Amino acid sequence: MIKKLLTLPIPDQYQVQTTHITMTDGTRLPISVIGQGAPVLMLHAYGMDAREFLPFILPLASKYTFYLPHLRGFGLAQPIGLTQFDFVRQYADDLHVVIEQICLARNIDALPVAAISMGAQVMWSYFERFGAARVSRYLNIDQNPAIHNQDDWQGGLFGSRQQEVFDIFRGVIDMSLPYADAQSFTHLPFTLKRHATDVERLFSLLSVNRRRSKAFIQAMTYKNDPKLALYEHRLWNHKRQCLQAYLTLPYDFRGALDKVTIPVVNLIGGRSKLYDPKWQQKVTQILPNATEIVLPHSGHAVPLDEPIRFYQVLRRFFGNEL
Numbered sequence: 001m002i003k004k005l006l007t008l009p010i011p012d013q014y015q016v017q018t019t020h021i022t023m024t025d026g027t028r029l030p031i032s033v034i035g036q037g038a039p040v041l042m043l044h045a046y047g048m049d050a051r052e053f054l055p056f057i058l059p060l061a062s063k064y065t066f067y068l069p070h071l072r073g074f075g076l077a078q079p080i081g082l083t084q085f086d087f088v089r090q091y092a093d094d095l096h097v098v099i100e101q102i103c104l105a106r107n108i109d110a111l112p113v114a115a116i117s118m119g120a121q122v123m124w125s126y127f128e129r130f131g132a133a134r135v136s137r138y139l140n141i142d143q144n145p146a147i148h149n150q151d152d153w154q155g156g157l158f159g160s161r162q163q164e165v166f167d168i169f170r171g172v173i174d175m176s177l178p179y180a181d182a183q184s185f186t187h188l189p190f191t192l193k194r195h196a197t198d199v200e201r202l203f204s205l206l207s208v209n210r211r212r213s214k215a216f217i218q219a220m221t222y223k224n225d226p227k228l229a230l231y232e233h234r235l236w237n238h239k240r241q242c243l244q245a246y247l248t249l250p251y252d253f254r255g256a257l258d259k260v261t262i263p264v265v266n267l268i269g270g271r272s273k274l275y276d277p278k279w280q281q282k283v284t285q286i287l288p289n290a291t292e293i294v295l296p297h298s299g300h301a302v303p304l305d306e307p308i309r310f311y312q313v314l315r316r317f318f319g320n321e322l
Contacts, residue, residue, distance in 0.1 A: 013061045021101050030076040032068040035061035040112045043119025049075035056311045073238035092125035099134045114139035124253035137263040139317045142300045144275045147251040155279025185233035209271035209299030261288045265322050270296035
């Protein structure tokens with residue numbers, strides 16, 4: 001006789017729930033929620049699923065309730081399309097609704113927010129549009145408030161290599177324009193599929209510094225010809241739209257910096273190739289109430305390059321120890 005295996009129930013605080021909050025256009029945006037305790041919010045990066053934060057926040061789930069919005073087009077919100085070309089503004093508008101609803105449901109005036117990369121860019125837009133009254137403290141993870149380099153600002157995306165990398169991105173966009181109405185990535189010409197995935201891999205490799213991180217990305221992203229021929233790549237059209245906006249719109253939120261008087265912790269990858277650490281430190285100096293933490297061996301993708309240090313920073317930030 002085969003004995004039944006004893007399965008222990010998972011405590012409530014470690015179970016991920018999915019709730020939905022209705023946006024102003026009627027869209028129901030999915031939010032992953034986990035934990036028991038004081039509410040906190042985290043915003044994910046470009047191409048990231050919000051649930052990828054789980055390994056870092058599970059040890060904290062007995063103290064905090066984590067709200068993890070899935071931004072349109074990514075994660076659980078992958079089927080939800082953009083209705084605005086300016087996707088950062090649309091995300092900021094969505095975030096405003098999310099934060100208001102959390103504060104109302106939890107009967108609080110404000111909550112701590114941590115955001116990384118694109119999610120942090122959304123936060124700069126949010127601060128410009130709605131102020132910082134609903135955010136008690138903010139952890140900004142390797143993201144400057146202005147994307148494009150200018151005469152008075154050389155801290156934009158990819159720093160001194162911006163023109164070179166942007167030209168590569170524009171090449172992909174130009175190649176894809178005749179196929180903008182394609183219903184599936186599998187319908188694109190093979191040469192375009194190969195070029196697009198190679199450029200995505202380049203972006204991912206520029207985001208990390210550690211050898212192990214680069215090896216992981218190489219292993220996870222490379223597809224031989226037969227696999228690439230059948231690769232569906234459900235995020236392709238959405239990523240292309242976001243990339244077009246990044247290349248076209250100014251995305252400069254420096255004017256909001258002096259209005260962000262709440263405590264800000266600027267977490268900087270000391271080897272970041274996406275945002276020059278020296279220019280990130282200038283942002284710390286401009287903000288009225290900011291401190292910074294520099295991880296000297298980390299690139300832009302801090303959770304991948306320095307997972308232990310990232311967890312330690314989160315724990316101290318949410319515990320109000322920073």
